[in-house]
Amino acid sequence: MDRPLVAILSGAGISTDSGIPDYRGPNGLWRRDPEAEKLVTYEYYMADPEIRRRSWRMRRENHTLKAEPNAAHRAVAELERSGVPVRVITQNVDGLHQLAGLPARKVLELHGSARSVVCTRCHARGTMEDALARVEAGEDDPPCRTCGGVLKSATVMFGERLDPMVLGQAMAVSKACTVFIAVGSSLQVHPAAGLAGVAADHGARLIIVNAEPTPYDDRADQIIREPIGTALPALLRTLSEGARVREA
Structure with missing residues (x-):
């Protein structure tokens, strides 16, 4: 059987x-800091280098990995x-x-996965660990090493399918x-x-x-x-x- x-x-x-931390619970991230939602919203992330820099800083500081x-x-x-x-x-x-x-x-x-990154232009993938090492070394918005495109976490951001x-x-x-x-x-x-x-x-x-x-x-x-x-x-x-x- x-x-x-x-x-x-x-x-x-x-x-x-x-x-x-969770996101939508009584003490969730979006309730504590509504501005944080912009850091994981595709439209804001792609349009504003400062949002990207803040997003990379946030990833450096959080403990997911x-x-x-x-x-x-x-x-x-x-x-x-x-x-x-x-x-x-x-x-x-x-x-x-x-x-x-x-x-x-x-x-x-x-x-998706927060343990990987993906290029928004050529879709090349890499590890989040390597990308954060580049941030640590001084690249505050590290571009794709293959084509120079905008790199993002391989997670589904708000506004993405x-x-x-x-x-x-x-x-x-x-x-x-x-x-x-x-x-x-x-x-x-x-x-x-x-x-x-x-x-x-x-x-x-x-x-x-x-x-x-x-x-x-x-x-x-x-x-x-x-x-x-x-x-x-x-x-x-x-x-x-x-x-x-x-x-x-």
């Missing part, structure tokens, strides 16, 4: 225990290692699911899964948020693990308001044990 496919949509809340996976990330990787088919669809750009041991091919990064191939894969996973867990996501940012509804429409058991209410709570089979660092590992252990019982 085939094991059920578990899809996990992870949002900023799963990474707060790793020291990465130094963050370590927490208990929730590790629990997802452990579920996959137990033999349960798992696919992660993440709104996060921190790469912590992969660092926790989940194979990269099983992670769909809807909003999601990669249609990644979004298509996420849609397929949402339609095919047996269990869909939305964890640490406000479920307010579309099209990612809509995947919870797609899963429910196709018969998946919808579980929401989030501190605040979401627009999809009325569709959920189970809502968990406990801290993610303890609630998600406990939930995933239950799923893993349930899969073993069905196989026995």
Whole structure:
């Protein structure tokens, strides 16, 4: 008998225990500093060299690249290692699911990765680590080394479209899964948020693990308001044990 496919949509809340702040929560970055949103808005970033310089300074100062996976990330990787088919669809750009041991091919990064940079002209890619080393060495707005174009983080900025191939894969996973867990996501940012509804429409058991209410709570089979660092590992252990019982 085939094991059920578990899809996990992870949002900023799963990474707060790793020291990465969320964006839209009560203490979120956009609420504390609305001007910070300009630093990750494509139109502003491309038009204003000062915005780019501030953006690179912000990236130097934040700790995303130094963050370590927490208990929730590790629990997802452990579920996959137990033999349960798992696919992660993440709104996060921190790469912590992969660092926790989940194979990269099983992670769909809807909003890209903060660990890479891309040229807006020739699309050459490089590592964020190398780009930040150039900033550290005195280049306050480092251009692409291939063509001299504007370099940006390989994340989806406000005003940019999601990669249609990644979004298509996420849609397929949402339609095919047996269990869909939305964890640490406000479920307010579309099209990612809509995947919870797609899963429910196709018969998946919808579980929401989030501190605040979401627009999809009325569709959920189970809502968990406990801290993610303890609630998600406990939930995933239950799923893993349930899969073993069905196989026995």
